[in-house]
Amino acid sequence: MAEIGAAVEQGRAGDTEEARRRLAELWEHPAVQGDPFHRCALAHYAADLEPEVADELRWDERALAAADEVVPGQQTPLDVGSFYPSLHLNLGDAHRRVGDLATARDHLARARACVDVLPDDGYGRLIRGGIERLGERLESS
Known part of the structure; x- marks a missing residue:
């Protein structure tokens, strides 16, 4: 690392x-x-x-x-579960930018479904804001 x-x-x-x-x-x-x-x-x-x-x-x-x-329960330096909202946000945005709006919407839904794992701190607010902005961009597409 x-x-x-x-x-x-x-x-x-x-x-x-x-x-x-x-x-x-x-x-x-x-x-x-x-x-x-x-x-x-x-x-x-x-x-x-x-x-x-x-x-x-x-x-x-x-x-x-x-x-x-x-593997669930595997000892890792950080909780991988907390990566999922960001991973899906990034995938959704990248798919939006290449024009694959259906896949972008799927990743947006997946990001929204796991957003509750985010901490209530600057990082969590950053990712939540990104998810909301992606949703707005996809709504206007």
Whole structure:
């Protein structure tokens, strides 16, 4: 997680190309491939660094697939269940941007269905707001 976090911070600092390269390299690492939590976290962050929506969507799909592989009760650094609203929000928005409105609406419904797991803090408000904005965008489509 430390290496993933360092790459994410590098991207947030503006060096997105190097951050994408590092995350792609880490994706191939056996420790990441052997742990669905690490794959989920890495893919979730990598999607945010992609300039092309098709590449972002591919990472978002990997993140959701990995989250689904985490065994209930498995010890993880963070509760993967709390990732689902954000994962579905990101997938819904990416599908909206590529014009797949039916799939976007499906992910919006799934995000809304699990929003209660979000904490009542800045992160929770950020994701809830994103879900509402996605709903508004899809209503006007």
